[in-house]
Amino acid sequence: MNMSEVQIGQLVTVKVRTGVYIGEVVELYAPRLVVKVLAVIKHPEQGDLHHPYEPDVPLFHERRALAYTEKTTVLPKDIEHYEGEIPDYKESLHQAAQQELQKLEKLHRWTAKSIENLQQLMKSY
Structure with a gap:
């Protein structure tokens, strides 16, 4: 989005470092804006x-x-318009953390299987 498309009170999704949040635009502070999580x-x-x-x-x-109602400054390029219900913060936090944990557990299983396969291949090399 660009600054001209953003309005105070608008619901958005926002990328902050490696996290993604649903938030409300609370202040336009060119070239940034303030979003409440x-x-x-x-x-x-x-x-x-x-x-x-x-x-x-x-x-x-x-x-x-980021905490519930924590305010963060972002660039307009890091937000997208959001429509839909806003899930409960604590439930959404738990679900997001669980998804991240599942992703890491899958990576861990893949790593273990790859090590096992590579060790077997090294025996024949």
Whole structure:
């Protein structure tokens, strides 16, 4: 979206780092705008953003989801218009965190299976 398409009170989805939220535009602060968080769609990823999936970094970041009614400043390019019901914040947070956990568990299972296969291949090499 661009700044001319945004209005105070408008419901939007907003990307903040690696998280995605449903929020309400509460202030136009060109070139940014202020969005109040109402629900969580995607929980932020853990770790170093510059070295994804790398556990051996100097600081492995713990990223909490933005809090209910927390205000964040974003660029208009990072929002999209939202229509529909706004889910309960706590339920949406739990569901988003559970989805992120399931994604990581799947990656963990894939890694374990890949290691197993590679170890078998190395025996024949």
